[in-house]
Amino acid sequence: MSDVKQHKLMSTWKFIDKLGEDYDKAVRFLSTLLSIGVDTETTGSEPITDKVLLISAGNTDTQFVFDVAKLESNLEPLLNVLANPQIIKIVHNAKFDYKFFRRSFGIALEPVFDTMIAEMLLLKGRKLQGFALDDIADKYLGVKMDKDIRKSFLKMVYGDSFTEPQLYYSAMDVAYLHKLREEQMRFIRKHGLEKVSVIEMATIPAIGDMELAGMFIDKVKWLKAEENAKAAKLTAMEKLNEFFSPIYGKDMFGNCNINYNSPKQLLPAIKSVVGKPAEGLSSTAEAALKEIDHPAIKALLAYREKEKRITTYGSAFLEYINPVTGRIHSDFSQLYTDTGRFSSANPNLQNIPREKVYREAFTSGDPDYRLITVDYSGMELRILADLSKEPKWIQVFIDKGDLHAINGSILYGVPIRKPGTNGPTDPGENYHLRQPAKSLNFGIGYGMGPKKLAREANLPFDKARELVSAFWRNFPSIKKFFDAHVAKCMNDKCVRCPYDGRLRWLDGFDLDNPKEQARVRNMCMNFPMQAGNATITKRALTRIREHLMGKDAQIVGTVHDEIIVRTHKDIADEIYKIVVDDMIGAAKEFMFNVPVEVEGKIDTCWSK
């Protein structure tokens, strides 16, 4: 037993590498704790291929470091304690350890309190990095931790023996977790983040399971899409050459001397090819180019689309397939964004093209299995109706009406009806007015002004201005809600979602700058809808995971307001009902004024 003076605390730690009295005592001690600090040292960061070398567990006073290879088949007593749902596991970056415990030992490390997630929650809007354990140990406890030692494990293989410093620092990795949690909880309470904190912590195991499950991708279908994109790109390029080669010449391979991927080269080139209509062009972005009606521009936009398909969604994407599972395991971050939405990376599964061929390439991977895709319909607008209690909107949702058409008829003062509503010969009425109303409904929630609406809906500026003012006039509850909400945000220097208190700090903005002030105002208006939707989806994921336990079904993906579950075909109907009920149930935890609806499908592939 090594005694170490640590910041006025007497802390003892012990290395356990064999069966016997010490091991028994350690397990017995841990089993008496209400919360256990837990950490693992692993051979790398991949839970599917890397191995756990050490498990550290303990509290402020006492820590144990278990040698996994030495204990091997005798880990069960320890794992039983760690899997005990009555004991909270305090972990820094718990998703990482959760996945290793799940994959290597078959246990679910839950419930967890994650000191990294807690810190991110507290600092949303203030910073995006600096959440490592040594950062916060220094910040809250003034403890300097030596993190270089962690790298030394990466060179190791399973079964190697450890140095004294390696073991000591592994023990220290769990010694501060209880104190950190206490300190963070003081601030969580101070800022009213108790509720959202519980939601975030409970979501962690669901995300861990989801990442481990992964998504199967049909390589043949995917590559077929790439081949088509390559052919279309060539066609677009030939068309581009017709316009640009006469001016810029060709290289020895017959390609134009212009790099069509280079905005810097393109901007002046477009001006000389297109002439007058492109005179004031200041960017080659799609939004700017769309204003110009010219065959060269059409060819360029087609080229760009195909280039994107090939570079981002082409064969390189398949390199993410894990050789062991044959599936793609994206990294989902539940708290990187300022609004609480998930981000997804390596690869990003949240921006796969909507085009059918791309979604259809994601399959269940087995003829006996299905993918269930369910999404909330019109969720952000429902949240706005719920929060503002706007009676006209609420009535539309209760009646299952068409919000865009009905709002359109209110704003324009004329009826709007879809052709064919009253029988096959019904020509409809003013149906073209639905689109601008839809743009306005969506845009208003993040501060769209008349200028943008005019562009978006192809309206004269005066008409757009009229529409915007008609919106505020006709839906006064929404105006009242936003006005009060924005005023409070500006006063508090933070924005919150009323559902769970989720917070985004707004300090650090120059509010004397009108542009920046407008941006902050828009962020305030948009936040409750985005954050509310994110929270509801997280609750849905947590509920679904619980109800799928022990069944042949797993969550495999989520895209903001959408959840994808893989399951055996024989129980697909049953699982579908669980997913739908949990999604609606999750929304009902927060929304009391507006009914919620979901749309879903059971298919062999990811579908919309």
Place this chain on the structure above:
DNA sequence: GCTTTTCCCGGC
């Protein structure tokens, strides 16, 4: 030569 930033575009 390597890394960071900018521009652009895919999603909700």
Place this chain on the structure above:
DNA sequence: AAACGCCGGGAAAAGC
């Protein structure tokens, strides 16, 4: 491109 919110990624350009 923007007086429209939130992301991640690829290629080019810029910076070191």
